[in-house]
Amino acid sequence: MTWSPRAAETAALAVVGLGLTLGVVLVDPLGRVLVGAGALLVLALVVRDLLIRPRLSAGPDGVDVRRLTGVVHLPWGALRVSVRESRRLGVRGRTLELDTATGVDDDGVLVVLGRRDLGADPGEVARRLRGLDPTRRL
Helix, strand or coil, X not given: CEECCCHHHXXXXXXXXXXXXXXXXXXXXXXXXXXXXXXXXXXHHHHHHHHCCCCEEEECCEEEEEECCEEEEEEHHHCEXXXXXXXXXXXXXXXXXXECCCCCCCCCCEEEEEHHHHCCCHHHHHHHHHHHCCCCCC
């Protein structure tokens, strides 16, 4: 199973980034700096979305998380899957947490992915990952 940012969202971001790039010529010099910086940030998100596909993939030996610096492999035996809900400024958010730390002195790996990273609800992804885990205790 694999999860990635939705292609339609990435395409919409590309359109917004190109629109901002074209808008640079219509504004004053200070506006060019601000609009240009916004365009660069949005287009950087588009490039990131295209380079790290699929963002998360699960197989028989564990879970692979793709980052800009490479792929991190998280074996099933050490993996703890959880969903964290938070509320900031009145907006509720859910994130998927993949943790491999087993003790206090263990330098495990913590990966936090949101809905945009996964292209799906983090709770649903967590449920499916738990179903794929061959080491899961019933």
